[in-house]
Amino acid sequence: MRVPEWTKPAIWGAVVGGVVTAIVGFSYLGWSTSGTAEKMAQAHAETAVVAALVPFCAAKAQQDVDLTKLAKFNTETSSYTRSDIVRTSGWATLPGMANPDYALAQACAEKLRPTVRN
Numbered sequence: 001m002r003v004p005e006w007t008k009p010a011i012w013g014a015v016v017g018g019v020v021t022a023i024v025g026f027s028y029l030g031w032s033t034s035g036t037a038e039k040m041a042q043a044h045a046e047t048a049v050v051a052a053l054v055p056f057c058a059a060k061a062q063q064d065v066d067l068t069k070l071a072k073f074n075t076e077t078s079s080y081t082r083s084d085i086v087r088t089s090g091w092a093t094l095p096g097m098a099n100p101d102y103a104l105a106q107a108c109a110e111k112l113r114p115t116v117r118n
Contacts, residue, residue: 050104053101055111057086057092057104057107058091058112060090061108061112064089069085072085073089073109082109082112083102083108084105085109091108
């Protein structure tokens with residue numbers, strides 16, 4: 001059996017076309033693997049949970065009987081120190097949690113941050 005002359009270039013064209021399509025698709029068209037999609041979904045879910053818990057954290061901070069913690073929080077200028085105060089005060093530790101959540105502490109500190117008026 002004799003193979004036509006055009007067979008070898010056609011096969012190479014299909015291989016190169018497939019590789020180029022994959023590169024363009026993953027790089028520029030937003031394609032992703034299932035592992036990447038799962039990581040993105042997990043990140044979105046964590047963000048949604050933190051956003052839902054921020055009002056509880058803020059309410060816990062405002063209802064704290066030790067007003068010196070909130071006063072110290074309001075005088076701080078560093079965002080790291082403010083989120084650290086939220087964590088150490090226990091405002092970012094909700095019922096059922098053993099330790100404070102770092103992302104929740106940051107979001108809560110941002111929510112509690114005093115607004116600057118000019």
